[in-house]
Amino acid sequence: MRGIFTKVTLGAFLAATTIVKAQKNDLGAWYMYFGNNKISKKLNFHNEIQYRNFDAVGDLEQLLIRTGIGYDLSENNNNILLGYGFILSQPYVNGEKTENIEHRIFQQYITKQKFGRFYLQHRYRLEERFLQDDFRMRFRYFLGLNIPINNKEMLPKTFYGSVYNEIFLHLNSPTFDRNRVYGALGYVINKNMRIEAGYMNQIQENRNRGQVQIGFYNNIPFTKE
Structure with missing residues (x-):
């Protein structure tokens, strides 16, 4: 299992680097x-780090750190969460790199459904964004689907396909912010860990931009099950 995990991780990283x-x-x-x-x-601790680059590695576009406390309204499902995010952005403006910091508070609701071998997830998120020179509120709706390939369920040592669409809407003008469409191949390492490598296309302000993505998911409980 460790050998497969190493090969999948290395292969995903090399593929991302080559494409970028x-x-x-x-x-x-x-x-x-x-x-x-x-x-x-009933309670869960959400923790997240995203290191986003303009290229394969080294030219930082954005560093995002997000955390929060959630509560399951039903057994392992229907989770409500209150969270905080710190976002460091380094966009290019007229060819020069600049730096912006955003503090973000968010509330979200996640509900999951299973139809046969189809694992469906809905996420509704409201964000209060404290920008350096502005305050904005934004609503996001995420619809994701995971489909196991070599097993009927998301068991250890299972490869799976993953797709999602997420739309971002401002609560003030202009309403539309962006839309993301994603497709990936994932591998379930064990019942608490999995990895994905895929491609996301983002539409924003009449502009399309692609991102290679590698994600690691950790659900190891901090309490005895």
């Missing part, structure tokens, strides 16, 4: 860690 280098001007790379750890039967 080949299209450096059009394609970025996001390296992401997501933790969702039980701290009691």
